Amino acid sequence: AQTVTQSQPEMSVQEAETVTLSCTYDTSESDYYLFWYKQPPSRQMILVIRQEAYKQQNATENRFSVNFQKAAKSFSLKISDSQLGDAAMYFCAYRGEYGNKLVFGAGTILRVKS
Amino acid sequence: EPEVTQTPSHQVTQMGQEVILRCVPISNHLYFYWYRQILGQKVEFLVSFYNNEISEKSEIFDDQFSVERPDGSNFTLKIRSTKLEDSAMYFCASSEGFAVWGASNQPQHFGDGTRLSIL
Numbered sequence: 001a002q003t004v005t006q007s008q009p010e011m012s013v014q015e016a017e018t019v020t021l022s023c024t025y026d027t028s029e030s031d032y033y034l035f036w037y038k039q040p041p042s043r044q045m046i047l048v049i050r051q052e053a054y055k056q057q058n059a060t061e062n063r064f065s066v067n068f069q070k071a072a073k074s075f076s077l078k079i080s081d082s083q084l085g086d087a088a089m090y091f092c093a094y095r096g097e098y099g100n101k102l103v104f105g106a107g108t109i110l111r112v113k114s
Numbered sequence: 115e116p117e118v119t120q121t122p123s124h125q126v127t128q129m130g131q132e133v134i135l136r137c138v139p140i141s142n143h144l145y146f147y148w149y150r151q152i153l154g155q156k157v158e159f160l161v162s163f164y165n166n167e168i169s170e171k172s173e174i175f176d177d178q179f180s181v182e183r184p185d186g187s188n189f190t191l192k193i194r195s196t197k198l199e200d201s202a203m204y205f206c207a208s209s210e211g212f213a214v215w216g217a218s219n220q221p222q223h224f225g226d227g228t229r230l231s232i233l
Contacts, residue, residue, distance in 0.1 A: 091157065099170065100145065101162060102157075106156050
């Protein structure tokens with residue numbers, strides 16, 4: 001069975017600085033999808049960025065980018081120029097190529113200091 | 115931007131009672147999902163639903179659980195006889211799109227969740 005591990009329960013970053021959130025996963029599949037979701041307090045989970053495993057190029061979405069290392073089964077999220085609105089719980093998630101379910105990590109709480 | 119909406123936001127129920135959690139997925143989406151998160155634990159997949167039938171379910175989703183799309187807009191999760199351990203946040207999600215072997219390759223969009231408290 002696939003597993004997703006987020007080893008950082010909590011991270012802090014100064015406004016305007018860069019922070020990296022870690023995620024590792026375990027799978028025997030060769031093709032799959034990886035996602036980062038953001039969940040602000042008492043709000044819904046919002047998709048931040050996704051990566052298809054067959055693509056070697058790392059995904060980017062404005063200030064958000066990933067470092068996808070397929071051989072190491074690592075999928076970290078980098079947030080550049082951090083803003084107060086980035087404060088949230090961040091979940092890393094895995095989905096197999098032919099499956100429906102998302103497998104989530106435990107989440108990392110990101111605090112942004114002004 | 116269209117959203118997945120869930121009602122109620124908080125449901126308190128006596129143990130042994132039936133509860134129905136409601137969701138309105140995004141209107142052009144074809145795939146629907148329920149997840150739950152017990153306090154302090156990971157978000158866990160319960161079930162996915164496509165073309166009016168369950169396409170995948172987890173071992174958590176036993177005979178006490180059922181899902182239904184009673185009309186063109188609602189998607190419901192019913193727990194027949196609630197237990198204390200059913201207390202959790204329940205998230206509904208939906209995705210559009212191109213089907214690959216019964217699975218959607220499109221990202222899932224989540225609702226705000228329903229907090230279910232069993233007394």
